[in-house]
């Protein structure tokens with residue numbers, strides 16, 4: 001039986017590990033080839049969890065190839081439009097076309113608003129907002145050339161609700177909703193659909209670190225994974241503390257497949273109900 005994205009090619013940023021890798025594998029399982037990029041290096045203002053590495057990106061390549069799909073992987077920074085353009089152009093030259101774009105790369109940092117430095121604000125906006133636009137702009141000419149396509153931007157529940165102590169992250173994740181709505185209107189006639197997904201906590205290093213464990217309890221001197229999980233679960237109508245990367249991949253797979261051929265301009269929470277609380 002044909003896969004749900006059989007014969008399509010997907011450009012995925014932040015593909016070295018966790019959600020980005022999971023998206024690459026889920027789409028490959030359903031018949032897509034992949035153009036993967038990741039910075040594979042530390043980001044100056046992000047200190048609370050370890051960066052992805054070139055070995056991580058190589059592991060994504062190995063796992064996609066183990067599914068008998070093709071993958072072109074490049075170390076590139078979403079802040080560098082020339083490097084991104086070279087990566088996607090090279091991928092399309094090798095794989096033949098482009099149909100799907102997943103602007104997934106992002107960073108997270110917790111800082112009380114009044115303690116945030118100008119540099120930390122700017123770096124967050126450069127990666128989580130401008131980096132998303134850079135990803136879309138280098139990919140759009142290829143989608144137009146293909147006669148249409150589907151873009152999914154990974155926002156966050158922080159793209160729908162004001163989340164304390166993350167003003168730069170929250171502003172950027174709201175900002176990508178504006179990018180999505182603009183592109184959905186501007187490129188609809190070219191059969192390009194654009195949507196955002198809004199995950200609650202996903203079980204990755206981005207939240208599984210000591211600083212995030214204390215996000216909701218800033219006065220607790222000893223935050224733990226267990227205490228964080230217990231508190232986070234109370235914020236969800238469904239009985240889970242956080243969800244898995246594949247839960248986001250499955251929502252994205254639906255959005256980029258032909259099953260969602262008339263779904264565009266949507267902000268899709270994948271959040272166990274967090275945003276209705």
Ligand SMILES: NC(=O)c1ccc[n+]([C@@H]2O[C@H](COP(=O)([O-])OP(=O)(O)OC[C@H]3O[C@@H](n4cnc5c(N)ncnc54)[C@H](O)[C@@H]3O)[C@@H](O)[C@H]2O)c1
Pocket residue numbers: 013014015016017018019020037038039040041043051052076077078079104105106107108127131154155156157198199200201202203204205206207
């Ligand atoms: N983990 C969560 O709880 C959660 C919740 C909501 C939204 N998100 C969003 O999901 C996305 C994926 O996060 P994750 O949980 O897999 O964390 P992660 O840190 O494992 O993945 C992010 C990836 O993006 C890459 N990246 C960072 N800056 C980059 C840059 N400048 N250029 C290219 N690549 C860069 C990283 O190297 C990393 O591989 C992010 O956009 C994040 O904001 C995460």
